[in-house]
Amino acid sequence: QLLLMERKLQEVHPLLTLCGQIVENWQGNPIQKESLRVFFLVLQVTHYLDAGQVKSVKPCLKQLQQCIQTISTLHDDEILPSNPADLFHWLPKEHMCVLVYLVTVMHSMQAGYLEKAQKYTDKALMQLEKLKMLDCSPILSSFQVILLEHIIMCRLVTGHKATALQEISQVCQLCQQSPRLFSNHAAQLHTLLGLYCISVNCMDNAEAQFTTALRLTTHQELWAFIVTNLASVYIREGNRHQELYSLLERINPDHNFPVSSHCLRAAAFYIRGLFSFFQGRYNEAKRFLRETLKMSNAEDLNRLTACSLVLLGHIFYVLGNHRESNNMVVPAMQLASKIPDMSVQLWSSALLR
Template identity: 65%
Template sequence: MASVVDAEPWYVSLLGLAETFRTSNPPNIRLCIHCLQSIFNFQPSPRIESRTHLQLGNILLAHTKNLDLARFHLEKAWAISSNLASVDDVRFEAASVLAQVFEKQLEVNLAKPILRRAIEISQQAPYWHCRLLFHLAQIHASEREYASACQLLGVGSDFALTARSDYLRLLFLLSKGMLLLVDKKVSEVKEVLSLSGALIEHYKGSPTQKESLNVFFLVLQVCHYLMAGQVKSVKPCLKQLQQSIQTVTQLHSDDEPLSSNQIDQFQWLPKEHMCVLVYLVTVMHSMQAGYMDKAQKYTDKALMQIEKLKMLDAHPLLSSFQLMLLEHIIMCRLIMGSKSAAIQEIFQACNVCQQQPRLFSTHGAQIHTLLGLYAMSMNCMEAAESQFNTAFKLSSEIDLRTFVKLNLAIVYLRTNRPTNLISLLETVVTPSSKVSSSSSSSSSSSSRKSTDSEIMNRIGSHSLRASAFYVRGLQAFFQASYSEAKRYLRETLKMANAEDLNRLTSCSLVLLGHIFLSLGNNREAMNMVTPAMQLAGKIPDVHVQLWASSLLKDLYHLCGDQVNEAEGYRMHTNFSQDLLKDHFQSSQMSEHGLIQWTEGPCPFHLSSEASSSML
């Protein structure tokens, strides 16, 4: 429990007895607490008094639900120890644990000044100084105060340099890079990653530490590419990451000599958590690239690993990983036409958030976006609109807001609301009135170039920019402005092919095929629809397959090819029946009622399991 060198005999006896009760089988926590409280009857020195309050606070936190009493003892431990002249670990541990209690009680503004004060007085205790810097940076990051968090991590990096710890310097630098990435500070991210990459390459520490730093570095690089929508460009980095995690799992840190520098004891993530994280970024890549089967395979592996790890230690980070995996697999299900599985997994995502309430504030917008996508797939357009509007209000993240707007635009297209559509697209891309002319005049050409330039500049992600062109193409198609539609869709295809955005490619091809069919150009229509069907089959995207098979049977009928027309009809019928069957199944599920939830706590009573248990 604590060092008892040179302590009074009564203190040693009570401390030993408390430890006996704590470690007995089963532990007798009540008597352990009673022994520690007895120490105060002897009017101990401030050093022993503060240590005892810390021990009581820790035991109450670990073994009881009495958070207020634990907080009382921790506050006493901090108040007494922070005024002592000698450097003592008690004051720093008390500050750290007390800050954690304030976080649990959603009073982070009380945690910040305590941690700042502890950081000021911990200069002579390098381990605690760095740990407290990480802790305060984490609190600022959770409050989305990224500039403050990055400033603290920069202080930590400089401190690690003076303390001659290359390992910890890199941990601070990479953590700063991670927050800069979240905050979309692209140029600063590149600067930090460039410096970190060079330092890792010349790192002379233990192989395990070097490889774990390399995994951290490569994860940031992969995420950097994926956030920019550069699915093809990221492949070499992703391959390196997958090789690096294999190396990490084969290394045994027990066989390596321990560093003499105490601050080298920090660990970014346990190996098992790193493996889950690599699965997650692989799923993110597969999802963006349009490899749904691959995304599903790696999601299953990652979720299985998370369940095993949660049985040992339900770390909050595992819930975050689990939620992000569910968000991606839900989108896969919707693309693959499995709406019934998607709505159940949305409900599962809500349950994960209930276990870690903070996740509702960080992922609420994503959950409502998924409900909007589900409602749209079920043709519940009013509910889809409500969900997308809720998601937009909850989110401050530019790319997610853009994604929501583009899907809301499709809702307006499908419900024939051109006024709402034009107003919405003005906030994403320039309005169609500026590019509606099909004239080949120089002024028209200049206007189009200006429009395209504005589209490119307003949206950061390559894939989202390509998607914006697709939505504009879809808008022009609905208006029968086929020339404009083709122009936008060709731009989409150019961008999609540049980064292997397979789903966007298949959607653009089938829409171009539909346009050529409408124009009576059957040969060109066939040249578009056939590869669209093949690509959609590889994804697989059931909705594009349904659309393409409908066009194919019409094209073969016009060509007089009865055999292929019959095959096209058969495929279209099969896709239609599968989707209708799943649609009916989804509509009958109690979880389907989630599409009406836009405010307040999640209606968990809608669970199918809850409903069946009530019967």
């Protein structure tokens, strides 16, 4: 857990393998063993999600979901510990259920299964409302904020901007009730506002929100995510070349990329491709986008795949190769409809006219 918090992801993998063996070989009462297994699997799943590996995580996530189903059928009164240490529970059973919903939402958001993310968010929020009537544990508010952060991003992708704004307001209210929550989530809140501003085409406001978020975060992955989105704002504005070159150098996916996230590195290649496209350097843009496609296909990053395909289609369209353009745009449209990603659907439709 400490290695994950310190972002030492290379050191985590062998240690997780060893922990898995220890948990499987541990002899104890069923509920205690399942509780330990849930703890281990949550660490394993979050490790893969931190690394942006949404395809590789699927077997662990499935195990975790099966494990929580098993634990919910076991009764606490089955525990008759002979050792006081066996009384330790890292989380109550009901909290574990919400946590499993939460990591499922995180996975669905990264992979681009947005309807699934919505379904599990609804289940988790319903469960949280029930729990908060009887339990004032601060972890429940943390779960609620993280769930809302993810579903807000889903809303923006699916084109439900007004709902996203209402939920951003909910996150603000929750954070105002707790200085700890506000401190931990201020950067994320400004990032969400920046993403909302992009969705309504207010680029100056988006830049202000992302710049504030960068000042507030020390989290490497969040920093890289913000910089990637800020770069997209500068590309759209078209007159911020100095700032843009400086940002692109800091998230260069070809060398010294600042984080080990597969997903963020693939996104950095996409941003390079987008910039090259706007500069009219089409061969260079195609190279970057093919790299994005290779990486996104390897880990089922559906949104990045759809975005890369439609941009490649746009390049071929500009070059007058309409047949090759359609070969890219049609699958992009199909994938965007499945996600569903409103902006890619609109972009694809415009190219297919």
